[in-house]
Amino acid sequence: MNTIEQQFQEILQNREPKNLYDPIEYILMQSGKRLRPAMVHMAADLFNGNPDQVQHVAAAFEMLHNFTLIHDDIMDKADVRRGQPTVYKKWNSNIAILSGDALVALALLELLKTNCPPETVRAITEIFARIGLEICEGQQFDLDFETMEMVPIEQYVEMIRLKTAVMFAGCLKSGGLVAGADAESLQALYDLGIHLGLAFQLADDVLDVYADSAHFGKKVGGDIKDNKKTFVYLKALELADDAQKQELKALFSTVPADEQAKFEQVKSIFDAVNVREATEKEIDRYSRMCMEDIRKIHAEEAKKQQLVTLVRNLQSRDK
Amino acid sequence: MNTIEQQFQEILQNREPKNLYDPIEYILMQSGKRLRPAMVHMAADLFNGNPDQVQHVAAAFEMLHNFTLIHDDIMDKADVRRGQPTVYKKWNSNIAILSGDALVALALLELLKTNCPPETVRAITEIFARIGLEICEGQQFDLDFETMEMVPIEQYVEMIRLKTAVMFAGCLKSGGLVAGADAESLQALYDLGIHLGLAFQLADDVLDVYADSAHFGKKVGGDIKDNKKTFVYLKALELADDAQKQELKALFSTVPADEQAKFEQVKSIFDAVNVREATEKEIDRYSRMCMEDIRKIHAEEAKKQQLVTLVRNLQSRDK
Numbered sequence: 001m002n003t004i005e006q007q008f009q010e011i012l013q014n015r016e017p018k019n020l021y022d023p024i025e026y027i028l029m030q031s032g033k034r035l036r037p038a039m040v041h042m043a044a045d046l047f048n049g050n051p052d053q054v055q056h057v058a059a060a061f062e063m064l065h066n067f068t069l070i071h072d073d074i075m076d077k078a079d080v081r082r083g084q085p086t087v088y089k090k091w092n093s094n095i096a097i098l099s100g101d102a103l104v105a106l107a108l109l110e111l112l113k114t115n116c117p118p119e120t121v122r123a124i125t126e127i128f129a130r131i132g133l134e135i136c137e138g139q140q141f142d143l144d145f146e147t148m149e150m151v152p153i154e155q156y157v158e159m160i161r162l163k164t165a166v167m168f169a170g171c172l173k174s175g176g177l178v179a180g181a182d183a184e185s186l187q188a189l190y191d192l193g194i195h196l197g198l199a200f201q202l203a204d205d206v207l208d209v210y211a212d213s214a215h216f217g218k219k220v221g222g223d224i225k226d227n228k229k230t231f232v233y234l235k236a237l238e239l240a241d242d243a244q245k246q247e248l249k250a251l252f253s254t255v256p257a258d259e260q261a262k263f264e265q266v267k268s269i270f271d272a273v274n275v276r277e278a279t280e281k282e283i284d285r286y287s288r289m290c291m292e293d294i295r296k297i298h299a300e301e302a303k304k305q306q307l308v309t310l311v312r313n314l315q316s317r318d319k
Numbered sequence: 320m321n322t323i324e325q326q327f328q329e330i331l332q333n334r335e336p337k338n339l340y341d342p343i344e345y346i347l348m349q350s351g352k353r354l355r356p357a358m359v360h361m362a363a364d365l366f367n368g369n370p371d372q373v374q375h376v377a378a379a380f381e382m383l384h385n386f387t388l389i390h391d392d393i394m395d396k397a398d399v400r401r402g403q404p405t406v407y408k409k410w411n412s413n414i415a416i417l418s419g420d421a422l423v424a425l426a427l428l429e430l431l432k433t434n435c436p437p438e439t440v441r442a443i444t445e446i447f448a449r450i451g452l453e454i455c456e457g458q459q460f461d462l463d464f465e466t467m468e469m470v471p472i473e474q475y476v477e478m479i480r481l482k483t484a485v486m487f488a489g490c491l492k493s494g495g496l497v498a499g500a501d502a503e504s505l506q507a508l509y510d511l512g513i514h515l516g517l518a519f520q521l522a523d524d525v526l527d528v529y530a531d532s533a534h535f536g537k538k539v540g541g542d543i544k545d546n547k548k549t550f551v552y553l554k555a556l557e558l559a560d561d562a563q564k565q566e567l568k569a570l571f572s573t574v575p576a577d578e579q580a581k582f583e584q585v586k587s588i589f590d591a592v593n594v595r596e597a598t599e600k601e602i603d604r605y606s607r608m609c610m611e612d613i614r615k616i617h618a619e620e621a622k623k624q625q626l627v628t629l630v631r632n633l634q635s636r637d638k
């Protein structure tokens with residue numbers, strides 16, 4: 001088995017034109033968390049999947065994930081990601097559109113390299129396509145929310161399910177598929193991904209307000225600055241009294257001259273309504289569902305510990 | 320078998336969010352030439368493919384084609400296509416990026432509906448991915464050419480091979496695959512698509528200058544206005560004497576106040592060097608290669624006449 005970086009270099013070797021492939025190499029070689037390929041490998045390992053085959057699936061999903069980042073950064077006009085200029089900023093939006101498109105095709109080609117029964121390849125390809133579609137749906141809901149005054153919490157959860165959780169679910173299920181897991185375990189892996197993804201995103205929403213900026217890696221308070229209707233914001237509105245509600249809504253309809261002052265004001269309301277506690281309770285609820293999903297997987301207990309650790313780490317992550 | 324419009328309506332039924340799917344419906348329901356799905360069906364019909372299965376492949380390639388149009392129109396800042404506002408113009412570029420992305424995923428899901436041996440589905444999926452990648456490469460070369468002073472003709476031909484011809488080749492080969500064609504016929508179908516695609520694009524380049532505007536459907540002289548280095552332009556440079564060469568290059572480095580005057584000046588040089596004749600000779604050469612490819616396909620002569628007619632129509636098209 002090669003490292004994922006070795007795989008990427010092999011995939012990109014001798015390709016032209018440079019203006020198409022340089023941005024792809026740039027984003028793939030950045031050291032991200034590599035969470036999604038790790039999930040593919042973990043799930044496959046439960047059923048003794050062959051890492052030489054699994055690695056194609058793992059790389060494909062990491063590439064699909066990076067495609068979504070390239071295009072999201074154009075749409076969100078994001079200048080920095082992982083401490084580096086985004087593709088759209090470093091090159092331009094045309095090149096970012098096109099290299100993102102090419103990355104999807106490369107990802108699919110990588111997936112098809114997997115040497116396993118063709119029905120399995122077909123099933124994983126279907127997951128790949130479905131995830132791709134659902135992430136687009138999630139991103140569009142997210143864009144739609146920007147211009148909505150109120151977003152019901154269940155709609156927000158559905159949005160993050162599509163935008164974040166289905167990718168985790170697809171990675172875990174595909175890892176199981178390539179290793180020949182049984183149907184019940186595949187369903188449990190998928191459900192685990194959904195619950196883990198939801199917990200992951202809610203933890204992200206909390207970190208935006210409460211992270212230790214020394215550890216966090218990105219700017220604390222970015223969501224507040226951008227008036228993003230996160231779970232924390234929507235839950236705070238639910239918990240707030242009328243006066244607090246008015247104040248929060250007013251704060252979230254401005255682009256303030258003094259970012260820090262806005263952050264402090266918002267945070268003081270968040271603190272007053274105990275929204276951190278309420279959100280962490282919700283994260284715990286999803287984490288317990290994850291443990292329940294793990295129990296349903298028919299694999300050695302010792303191997304399943306990896307998944308338990310994964311859930312614990314994401315639950316208590318500080319970045 | 321359903322019409323392709325019925326298929327599209329079924330695919331798009333009850334999908335949300337509207338801002339994602341409305342642009343997809345808008346572009347898919349426009350009456351284009353439907354050339355690519357026709358090619359899939361023609362190739363499959365040679366080998367008595369089942370139209371109920373073939374239609375999924377045909378729809379998938381038409382969707383992939385429309386995805387490229389949505390994204391190309393953003394990159395080219397094109398306001399009108401098929402006489403209608405482009406998706407990027409009617410909505411905005413974020414929505415165009417995202418609905419294009421979703422359309423690729425939908426196309427792949429449609430492809431996977433084909434009920435044929437899983438090895439065949441895998442082979443067609445690989446063609447689908449490879450075409451997707453090659454079209455991106457072609458588009459990037461095309462963008463790169465904009466800022467190059469000179470483009471060698473063989474690089475231009477390679478660009479249009481990637482941007483236009485591989486899609487034709489992939490459609491024909493996939494039609495053959497789904498109908499169970501033999502390897503030699505599959506190769507001939509692929510080669511036919513390449514040669515047909517090149518002839519098609521060169522005919523397009525000629526039409527930009529010499530079309531009867533009443534029939535053409537788009538504006539004559541668009542490539543000249545945009546200083547596009549088409550085959551006609553590059554070939555004219557090859558045939559021109561030094562004075563004509565200088566004049567052409569000068570004309571192609573301006574955005575003139577008087578479009579019509581520029582068009583007339585360029586056209587008079589094109590006429591003087593007989594570039595129309597030279598390009599039509601090249602189109603004939605590719606058309607003869609098409610006929611040679613058709614000869615190599617192991618199918619009934621009567622059925623192959625459809626392909627011969629297709630080549631003749633594209634060769635002498637007036638729009």
